[in-house]
Amino acid sequence: MASEAERKKVALRRLGDATFSKVDKVSAELFSLTYGAVVTQLLKDYEDVAAANVQLEKMGYNMGVRMVDELLAKASLAQCASFSETAEVVAKVGFKMFLGVNVEVAAATSSEFRLLLSENPLAEFVELPEECSKLEYSGLLCGVLRGALEMVQMRVECSLLRDTLWGDEVTEIRVLLKERLVEEFVDDDE
Amino acid sequence: MLKLRRPPCFSQLCAAQRVVSQSAFAFLFSEMIQYSQTRVNTADELIAKLEDAGVGVGRRALELACWRERSSKRETRALWKSLFGAHADSLQKVQDSDDEFMIVEKEPLVNAFISSAPVNCAAFVAGGRTPSPPESGRLGRRLAAAQFPAEVSAHDNEEGATVLLIKFAPEVLEREKRQA
Incomplete structure (x- = not known):
């Protein structure tokens, strides 16, 4: 079973490379x-x-809503069987395809996963001045994840746990599954 | 106490050029324009806002290019290529005018995926070019420093291509004459 998961990871990584x-x-x-x-x-x-953090997340959300379409159109993906598989797809295909970086998944469960970014094109050449030390510079990514996953029926909450700009080793994003949305079909005729 | 340490982004300065997908850039750029639109009332203000954003980018890109090239010359053709991945389609001198040049770009990167708008979004690029020496190489091949004050503006021409009009400040021309 473990080897099956490994095999899937390798396949996703290849898919991500090919798409990029x-x-x-x-x-x-x-x-x-x-x-x-x-x-x-x-x-x-x-x-x-704080207000800038909120706005960055919002901008990311708007981007994510549309980015997921491109992801689905360009990479031929099968439906994800579990939330941890979604995590792998986000990391190995999504991040790779748009930013060209390799992202690791950690602590994946059925309702939560963490993404570890050792390189982050957004934060290149950046140092936070002291008065902005609370700035979530990569908060855009949280928004992107929230927007993209919402479009595939998953309402999630994302938060930036660690950031290289705060002096941490890696940038870490936690994605928490809040609920799976049910697709509602509305009949236009009525 | 003053701490001396190597800034964390030092290694990034030396790193080889990397790429991200064009759509990621397009999404980001469109978000930026949409946000800017909420903050302005007129098209002119939007142009000014985009130019402002571009100025910072241009200044840093030039700095970076010079650091990478490690030469005292500042080759702007290379700068254009390092930013936009290809040379500009053409460079023309405006007739009857010594201080005006045009860069013509048929499909500027920033306008990809953007349908016709009242404002040419290449204003961003225009702003970015202002503090850098736009094509000053043509003026005298004497690129000592990036001090070429000039006004740059973006326009559409009849064939739908984007034209960046560069107008150098008079003191630049005087200096070039002295150096020639």
Whole structure:
């Protein structure tokens, strides 16, 4: 059984690599610098770190809602049997396909998993000044995950547990499954 | 006490160029524009906002490119390529004007996936070019420092291509003349 899971992981990793090699790419620096400009703008506009955190998450959500469509269109994925399998897909295919990074899954259970990012293109060239030490710079990713998973009927809560910008070894995101949404079909005729 | 330590991003400065998917960038950029739209009232303000954002990017990208190249020359063609992955489609000098140049780009990266809008989103690129020496190499191949104050603006031309119009400040031309 364990080897079965291993085999799946390898297959997903390959799928992620293959999908990433197919898509058009841009310089990671252009991406990080642009994101830096966005964050700076938010901090200037809101003048409050907590409010900027909220807005970053919201922007991520809007992105995630649409990113999941692209993921499903470009990578041929089978339906996930369990939440921990979803975790593997998010890490090995999702992150790989969009950001080109390898992400590890840790502590995956049926209602929770953690993603460990040792490299993070968003946070490149970034150091947080002291007055912004509470800034969740990569909070965008939490929003993306929330938006993307909601579109596939999973309401989750994401939080940034550790961040390399806070001096931690890795960036760690916790994803907590709150509920599985039931697809409701509404008859337009009535 | 003053602590001396190597900044954490030092290794990233030296790292080889990496890539992310274009759609990730497009999503981020579209979010940025949507957010900016909520903060402005007119199209002009939106252009200004995008330019502002671009200025920071341009300044840092130039810094980074120079660090990587480790040469005193600042090669802007290379900078354009390192940011946008390809050389600009063409560079033209505006007739009857010494201080104006145009960079023509048929399909600028930032406009990919964006349908016609009242504002050309390449304004972002325009802003980004301002503090860097836009194509100053053509002026004299004397790229000592990136001090080429210039106004850059983005326009659409008749064929639907995006044109970045660069107008150098008079002191740049004077200096170039002295150096020639």
